[in-house]
Amino acid sequence: MAYPAAYRYTKEHEWIQIDGTTGTVGITDYAQDSLGDIVFVDLPKVGDAVEGGKTFGSVESVKAVSDLFAPASGTVTAINEALKDKPELINTDANTTWLIKITLANAQQTDGLLTAAEYEKFISEETGH
Amino acid sequence: MVDFGGWDMPVDCCGLIAEHMAVRTGVGVFDVSHMGDIQFRGPGSLAAVQKLCINDASKLQVGQAQYSAMLYPNGTFVDDVVVHKLSDNDYLIVINAGTREKDVAWVRQVIGGMPGVHMNDYSDFYTQLAIQGPRAAETLQKLTSTDLSAIRNYWFTWGQVCGLPNVMIARTGYTGEDGFEIYIPSDEATSARVWNEVLEAGKEFGILPCGLGARNTLRLEAGMALYGHEISDTINVFEAGLGRYAKLDKGDFVGRDALVKIQADGGPRRKLVGLEMVERGIGRDGYPVFSLDGKRIGEITSGSPSPFLKKNIAMAYVPVEFGALDSEVAVEIRGQMVKARVVALPFYKRPKKST
Numbered sequence: 001m002a003y004p005a006a007y008r009y010t011k012e013h014e015w016i017q018i019d020g021t022t023g024t025v026g027i028t029d030y031a032q033d034s035l036g037d038i039v040f041v042d043l044p045k046v047g048d049a050v051e052g053g054k055t056f057g058s059v060e061s062v063k064a065v066s067d068l069f070a071p072a073s074g075t076v077t078a079i080n081e082a083l084k085d086k087p088e089l090i091n092t093d094a095n096t097t098w099l100i101k102i103t104l105a106n107a108q109q110t111d112g113l114l115t116a117a118e119y120e121k122f123i124s125e126e127t128g129h
Numbered sequence: 130m131v132d133f134g135g136w137d138m139p140v141d142c143c144g145l146i147a148e149h150m151a152v153r154t155g156v157g158v159f160d161v162s163h164m165g166d167i168q169f170r171g172p173g174s175l176a177a178v179q180k181l182c183i184n185d186a187s188k189l190q191v192g193q194a195q196y197s198a199m200l201y202p203n204g205t206f207v208d209d210v211v212v213h214k215l216s217d218n219d220y221l222i223v224i225n226a227g228t229r230e231k232d233v234a235w236v237r238q239v240i241g242g243m244p245g246v247h248m249n250d251y252s253d254f255y256t257q258l259a260i261q262g263p264r265a266a267e268t269l270q271k272l273t274s275t276d277l278s279a280i281r282n283y284w285f286t287w288g289q290v291c292g293l294p295n296v297m298i299a300r301t302g303y304t305g306e307d308g309f310e311i312y313i314p315s316d317e318a319t320s321a322r323v324w325n326e327v328l329e330a331g332k333e334f335g336i337l338p339c340g341l342g343a344r345n346t347l348r349l350e351a352g353m354a355l356y357g358h359e360i361s362d363t364i365n366v367f368e369a370g371l372g373r374y375a376k377l378d379k380g381d382f383v384g385r386d387a388l389v390k391i392q393a394d395g396g397p398r399r400k401l402v403g404l405e406m407v408e409r410g411i412g413r414d415g416y417p418v419f420s421l422d423g424k425r426i427g428e429i430t431s432g433s434p435s436p437f438l439k440k441n442i443a444m445a446y447v448p449v450e451f452g453a454l455d456s457e458v459a460v461e462i463r464g465q466m467v468k469a470r471v472v473a474l475p476f477y478k479r480p481k482k483s484t
Contacts, residue, residue, distance in 0.1 A: 036342070037146040039434045040411055058463070060411055062145045062434050063342050065463075 134227035173245025200384030261308030305351025352475030
């Protein structure tokens with residue numbers, strides 16, 4: 001599983017790609033693999049506020065519901081409509097299947113986020129391989 | 130891997146949906162060795178089974194099995210079981226893993242002192258594999274000289290399987306598909322060898338090893354009960370919709386008096402219904418069910434996306450007045466009321482074989 005170096009990561013297995021004041025958010029390959037077949041995604045609406053570290057929606061596999069935690073605070077500017085009918089796109093390519101885009105409350109905020117290397121180390125400790 | 134009643138079991142091996150679809154369209158294999166096996170021997174065996182279980186075991190022929198249940202005196206469930214008649218003096222009762230110790234203790238208590246019957250817990254002697262799906266017979270036929278086409282649904286026989294003599298081959302299962310359960314010696318070497326031979330035999334049909342996740346979605350689609358969910362010690366036979374298995378006129382059995390009284394009092398006040406989510410959302414185990422005017426009326430016993438039907442389905446207990454087909458109710462999903470509709474059980478019935 002590759003974790004793009006340009007992204008930053010949370011311990012709840014979300015990634016964020018920051019480009020100026022825009023943050024694009026998804027879940028990691030590790031998350032989609034742990035969840036199994038994703039069948040449902042519950043996302044906020046455009047215009048909603050999200051708060052760093054707090055839940056902004058949920059993703060469901062056949063067997064479980066998993067909360068989504070916002071990597072940073074901001075306002076939702078776009079949601080990935082394709083996931084309404086094809087949530088399994090996340091399983092196919094978690095690294096490029098985005099969930100929401102936000103305008104960041106604090107531009108370039110990366111406090112508390114992990115680099116790709118730190119995230120990989122974190123999950124290897126969690127899983128023991 | 131997860132802990133299931135003290136057993137270390139896989140949730141899935143290759144992906145839940147793929148495993149589920151393999152069973153519905155080809156063949157899948159499950160290791161269900163965690164199930165328990167209680168055997169009664171002696172001339173008093175039938176009397177013991179008849180006292181313990183609700184169905185009429187006297188109707189069984191040698192080589193025949195029946196779905197049944199053990200009840201508490203108040204008519205609620207100790208466990209659901211499958212009773213197999215091995216001979217006039219020999220019955221095998223297959224019980225759930227999660228309730229094994231409780232069931233064994235219960236059986237000892239109920240039949241203690243009954244003449245001519247001896248009970249043994251053979252659970253650890255057997256590895257039990259379930260081979261399920263429309264191609265299950267073709268798969269297993271490669272591994273046995275026993276003519277599987279001669280075994281009718283819910284019948285069993287003994288034959289050589291993978292070179293092992295006297296293996297019990299039963300046309301039973303928990304998936305709603307045609308299939309077999311085989312009982313082989315439980316030593317690791319034998320179990321591993323047979324497992325691998327089954328996988329090899331089923332390769333051309335797309336066989337997948339299946340875990341607990343697919344086991345649950347398959348039995349849910351088929352409307353089959355799971356102990357602790359649709360049946361438990363707080364639910365009676367009629368509420369669960371299993372009254373047809375309780376043969377009240379066969380003679381006395383534990384719980385019979387309670388069932389007779391429930392019927393005399395006008396029947397159960399609540400019933401198990403099937404639900405299909407109408408609005409977007411997945412109603413899961415334990416989610417509350419409300420009437421459309423906001424009154425809490427029950428809760429979901431088992432709920433999940435249905436991989437084959439591609440809908441979100443659930444079973445729930447509701448008061449009988451809310452149980453009419455097409456009634457609309459609401460399921461509370463993380464604070465939101467999401468509409469669902471009462472539908473007939475089972476959700477899925479396998480296509481009839483055209484002969």
